Amino acid sequence: MKALMSVGALVGVIGLLLLVGMILDVVPSNTVRLVEGYMPIQMLLEFTCFVAGFTGLSYMLGSMGMAVPRFWQGIGFWAFVLLYLKFRVYPPIPFSVRAMYGTVSLVAVFMWVSANEEDWKKFKQPIMNVLDAQSGKNKLLRYAYLVLLPILIGGFSFNAMKPKSEEPIELRTVHPAPPASTKVHGKSYTLQTSQNPYRVNLEGKFDQDYSNKLIVEQSMGRLMAPNANPWDEKSQGYLKYVREGGEIFFQNCHFCHGDNLNGRGLHAFAFNPIPANFTDPGTIAQLQETFIFWRVAKGGLGLPNEGFPWASVMPPWEQHLTVDEIWKVILFEYWHTGYYPRTWE
Amino acid sequence: MGLVTRKKVLSIMALCAMVGLLLFPVVVSLPSLAIGADAPDAAKKEDAKAEKGRDVYYKTEGVVAGAPAPKTVDGPRDYPRYNFESRVLLWFANQQHLYYGSFVLAVPLFCMVIEFMGMVTKDKALAKRYDQLAYDFIKISLTAYSLTAVLGGILIFTFLTLYPAFFGYLSSIFRPVMHIYALMFVAESGTLYIYYYGWDKMKEGFLKWIHLSMSVILNVIGTLLMFLANSWVGFMMSPAGVDEQGRYLGNIWHVIHTALWNPLNIHRLLGNMAFGGGVVAAYAAYKFLASKTDEDRAHYDWMGYIAMALGVAFLIPLPFAGYWLMREVYAYRQQMGITLMGGLLAWLFIIQATMIGILFLSTNYYLWQAMGRMRGAEKYQRYIKYLVFILACGYMVFITPHTMVMTPAELKAMGGQQHPVLGNYGVMSAKNGGINVIITTTVLSFVWYMRGNKVSTVSWAKFGNIFMGVFFACAYVNIIWLAILGYYIPANVRVGLSVPQVATTLSCLFFMFALNAVMMKGAKQMGPIEWGKISARSQYALIMLATAFTWMMGLMGYIRSSVRLFWHVNEIMRDNSPWAYTHTVGFAANMISFNVLFFWVSILFVFWLGSLAAKKAPVEVKAAVPGSAPQPAGSH
Numbered sequence: 001m002k003a004l005m006s007v008g009a010l011v012g013v014i015g016l017l018l019l020v021g022m023i024l025d026v027v028p029s030n031t032v033r034l035v036e037g038y039m040p041i042q043m044l045l046e047f048t049c050f051v052a053g054f055t056g057l058s059y060m061l062g063s064m065g066m067a068v069p070r071f072w073q074g075i076g077f078w079a080f081v082l083l084y085l086k087f088r089v090y091p092p093i094p095f096s097v098r099a100m101y102g103t104v105s106l107v108a109v110f111m112w113v114s115a116n117e118e119d120w121k122k123f124k125q126p127i128m129n130v131l132d133a134q135s136g137k138n139k140l141l142r143y144a145y146l147v148l149l150p151i152l153i154g155g156f157s158f159n160a161m162k163p164k165s166e167e168p169i170e171l172r173t174v175h176p177a178p179p180a181s182t183k184v185h186g187k188s189y190t191l192q193t194s195q196n197p198y199r200v201n202l203e204g205k206f207d208q209d210y211s212n213k214l215i216v217e218q219s220m221g222r223l224m225a226p227n228a229n230p231w232d233e234k235s236q237g238y239l240k241y242v243r244e245g246g247e248i249f250f251q252n253c254h255f256c257h258g259d260n261l262n263g264r265g266l267h268a269f270a271f272n273p274i275p276a277n278f279t280d281p282g283t284i285a286q287l288q289e290t291f292i293f294w295r296v297a298k299g300g301l302g303l304p305n306e307g308f309p310w311a312s313v314m315p316p317w318e319q320h321l322t323v324d325e326i327w328k329v330i331l332f333e334y335w336h337t338g339y340y341p342r343t344w345e
Numbered sequence: 346m347g348l349v350t351r352k353k354v355l356s357i358m359a360l361c362a363m364v365g366l367l368l369f370p371v372v373v374s375l376p377s378l379a380i381g382a383d384a385p386d387a388a389k390k391e392d393a394k395a396e397k398g399r400d401v402y403y404k405t406e407g408v409v410a411g412a413p414a415p416k417t418v419d420g421p422r423d424y425p426r427y428n429f430e431s432r433v434l435l436w437f438a439n440q441q442h443l444y445y446g447s448f449v450l451a452v453p454l455f456c457m458v459i460e461f462m463g464m465v466t467k468d469k470a471l472a473k474r475y476d477q478l479a480y481d482f483i484k485i486s487l488t489a490y491s492l493t494a495v496l497g498g499i500l501i502f503t504f505l506t507l508y509p510a511f512f513g514y515l516s517s518i519f520r521p522v523m524h525i526y527a528l529m530f531v532a533e534s535g536t537l538y539i540y541y542y543g544w545d546k547m548k549e550g551f552l553k554w555i556h557l558s559m560s561v562i563l564n565v566i567g568t569l570l571m572f573l574a575n576s577w578v579g580f581m582m583s584p585a586g587v588d589e590q591g592r593y594l595g596n597i598w599h600v601i602h603t604a605l606w607n608p609l610n611i612h613r614l615l616g617n618m619a620f621g622g623g624v625v626a627a628y629a630a631y632k633f634l635a636s637k638t639d640e641d642r643a644h645y646d647w648m649g650y651i652a653m654a655l656g657v658a659f660l661i662p663l664p665f666a667g668y669w670l671m672r673e674v675y676a677y678r679q680q681m682g683i684t685l686m687g688g689l690l691a692w693l694f695i696i697q698a699t700m701i702g703i704l705f706l707s708t709n710y711y712l713w714q715a716m717g718r719m720r721g722a723e724k725y726q727r728y729i730k731y732l733v734f735i736l737a738c739g740y741m742v743f744i745t746p747h748t749m750v751m752t753p754a755e756l757k758a759m760g761g762q763q764h765p766v767l768g769n770y771g772v773m774s775a776k777n778g779g780i781n782v783i784i785t786t787t788v789l790s791f792v793w794y795m796r797g798n799k800v801s802t803v804s805w806a807k808f809g810n811i812f813m814g815v816f817f818a819c820a821y822v823n824i825i826w827l828a829i830l831g832y833y834i835p836a837n838v839r840v841g842l843s844v845p846q847v848a849t850t851l852s853c854l855f856f857m858f859a860l861n862a863v864m865m866k867g868a869k870q871m872g873p874i875e876w877g878k879i880s881a882r883s884q885y886a887l888i889m890l891a892t893a894f895t896w897m898m899g900l901m902g903y904i905r906s907s908v909r910l911f912w913h914v915n916e917i918m919r920d921n922s923p924w925a926y927t928h929t930v931g932f933a934a935n936m937i938s939f940n941v942l943f944f945w946v947s948i949l950f951v952f953w954l955g956s957l958a959a960k961k962a963p964v965e966v967k968a969a970v971p972g973s974a975p976q977p978a979g980s981h
Contacts (some may be wrong), residue, residue: 097764114882116713175688175753263761286836
């Protein structure tokens with residue numbers, strides 16, 4: 001047990017040192033890289049390691065007679081969560097999300113320190129000591145709080161009320177609801193039921209399963225599936241159309257959406273927000289192909305009222321591409337990113 | 346005829362009268378359904394002449410039997426108004442009616458369960474306590490029942506006076522249903538009063554079973570009432586039984602049985618139960634905090650625990666019912682689903698996730714506090730910090746928004762709209778994992794609570810404990826693994842992954858509860874449950890639970906209603922009032938908070954009224970309050 005706790009304590013100390021280094025800007029945030037594709041679970045595992053480390057550290061300090069009081073354990077852990085989110089995770093997390101996580105962790109700390117009477121008493125003790133002010137030090141602290149707390153609250157209030165010249169926060173609707181149908185080049189398409197006419201097998205029949213097997217594998221490096229190279233001139237059916245879609249993509253789309261489809265094209269950083277990152281699981285992976293068809297055809301100008309603040313400069317591609325070309329480019333986007341379009345059956 | 350026999354005959358007659366009341370509306374509605382059956386040939390000829398329409402949902406053909414949906418214009422004819430937003434007035438009236446309606450439908454269901462528990466419990470003192478508790482519950486709901494009816498009247502008047510064109514159209518479609526509804530309400534009232542006032546006269550033996558049967562009928566009527574009201578809401582969201590112009594096609598079942606009717610029914614039934622449990626638990630918590638004697642504290646502590654347990658029993662399946670409802674919404678109209686979950690109303694769903702998390706966190710916290718009144722539970726308390734960690738991680742994933750709120754500067758620093766780490770938590774796959782982890786942890790807390798003051802004496806206790814530990818560990822691994830797998834498979838398969846995830850969670854619930862019950866049969870007790878000796882914090886957790894329920898109900902009602910956007914009846918009847926826009930998140934949150942506040946102030950008044958007519962508990966029941974002989978731990 002003691003050996004296990006020692007290992008835990010070691011992990012805790014190393015983790016804390018790294019974090020302190022990141023806070024002081026001595027150690028870059030990406031010293032321990034967040035690996036693409038595994039980032040979310042990596043973050044959770046890191047967090048778990050820290051908790052295990054703190055458990056070990058607390059145990060070891062306790063056994064050495066230097067136990068950290070419960071009050072400081074609680075405060076310290078909460079501070080750790082806030083600092084971890086601010087300095088470890090990159091790219092930077094928006095304040096609104098950090099505030100949400102910070103509140104949850106504060107509630108969690110409260111639940112932990114007040115889960116039973118004994119712990120709650122231990123946690124409250126330093127606060128009660130200051131309030132009771134039985135010793136000179138506590139008396140001094142009480143007076144200090146009496147002066148500092150109103151100043152602190154006043155400062156926060158002043159800061160909140162002070163007129164600011166920052167750009168306002170925008171609650172952008174990334175995926176506004178599409179219309180029931182859309183008219184492109186004189187033909188109406190029902191978005192609920194339309195299908196990509198080029199998602200076909202070698203016999204030329206619509207075959208979702210067939211095309212699903214031929215997409216790029218999503219593992220690190222995004223490898224093409226065996227015998228599924230659309231750039232092979234002999235490729236027929238789905239793969240042939242993927243190639244044609246790719247050609248359209250690189251002639252028209254990659255300047256903004258990037259040659260890796262991650263939204264970091266040549267012109268991308270002229271815009272804010274930068275163009276959509278198709279490799280993110282929150283974009284095309286969540287949508288039906290018909291949704292993409294509508295968005296590509298109508299562009300930023302065709303966003304509905306719901307698409308506030310209409311922060312999209314994508315041209316209405318129906319003015320430049322044929323319907324077939326739009327479908328093919330969508331086919332390519334799904335193939336390249338390794339995502340499956342949303343279907344209902 | 347002896348006194349007992351006469352009572353039996355009278356009680357059976359009362360029961361028959363209730364069944365009659367239940368069937369009466371159906372019988373009354375039969376002639377209207379049978380119209381046209383008298384002269385089939387004549388009807389066929391008329392059919393040939395009559396104009397036909399195509400059902401917008403069922404795609405069947407039917408004879409047009411109603412006027413088209415009115416094309417309203419903004420003005421005093423279609424939208425008469427005060428110098429105030431009519432929609433907000435309607436929102437308020439509707440929400441208050443729904444709160445009270447939910448409460449008075451849920452409480453009789455609780456009464457039925459508790460009365461039944463009292464009847465099958467062998468411990469007589471405990472049986473009396475259950476009976477008293479059921480009586481206390483129904484007493485609370487009785488005053489609320491009158492208020493529900495009053496609020497229903499206010500709601501109808503609000504509709505008639507502020508939205509006459511819309512209400513006229515709706516009532517022209519649902520005419521027979523509305524009449525059946527009204528008659529069912531009469532049946533519900535009659536049954537409720539007989540059930541309540543017959544309590545003392547039918548407290549033993551055969552008569553008690555008749556009394557319990559009455560509560561079954563009462564609940565059948567109540568549930569049917571709710572289903573009928575849901576059919577109106579379902580029609581407004583996903584109309585059926587009418588053609589594209591909104592003309593009724595003569596098939597009332599199609600109008601009732603719309604695409605979203607069944608998911609709405611299940612979701613609302615479970616939601617009402619969870620809400621009712623929360624309100625009663627809050628009532629008990631309030632009484633506990635105000636108690637001056639240990640005896641009262643013990644009673645209300647127990648009452649709070651039972652109400653919380655019943656409420657949570659229905660809270661656990663509630664997210665799954667909600668998931669089914671959303672799935673059906675997507676299947677009905679993709680754009681409706683996207684508006685809800687990914688578009689305009691997506692942020693309200695994040696708030697909803699936050700509220701769901703609060704519900705589960707409060708429940709866990711209450712259970713951990715409740716372990717404090719058991720000797721022997723200390724062995725579990727030191728591990729609570731790990732449960733807190735698991736819950737917090739699940740909660741953070743669950744509430745991560747897909748569309749983050751940020752300044753343009755933050756957006757630029759992030760390098761695009763999607764955050765590469767947190768963006769992954771913002772989609773359904775991760776959220777399903779998050780909520781299932783939270784629910785599984787709640788089940789684990791319950792298991793710990795149930796065995797808190799006991800030590801298993803079965804010979805295979807060690808093996809049983811290891812098995813339980815491994816089972817829970819495997820459940821967590823399976824849930825998280827499936828959440829990760831969801832990113833790598835087609836969306837239609839991913840949606841199906843929720844089934845094994847839910848099955849894992851429910852397996853923990855049923856198998857582990859069952860195994861725990863077997864292991865704890867004849868277990869050595871480390872000490873009694875000291876009812877009343879629970880921290881005040883636990884009672885605030887119960888109040889928090891009830892408030893979160895109330896707030897969430899208001900929020901979900903608003904979301905469900907707003908998703909129609911500028912339609913009174915989706916794609917059939919357009920809302921042309923000046924208020925056919927979606928409120929800002931801030932305004933909606935303020936309005937919901939106002940509704941919650943009003944409900945709680947008014948229900949406190951109801952509780953106070955109930956206390957004026959407090960029924961004195963029999964002396965022997967008071968004497969049996971915890972601390973002495975019977976320990977309600979058996980209620981686990």
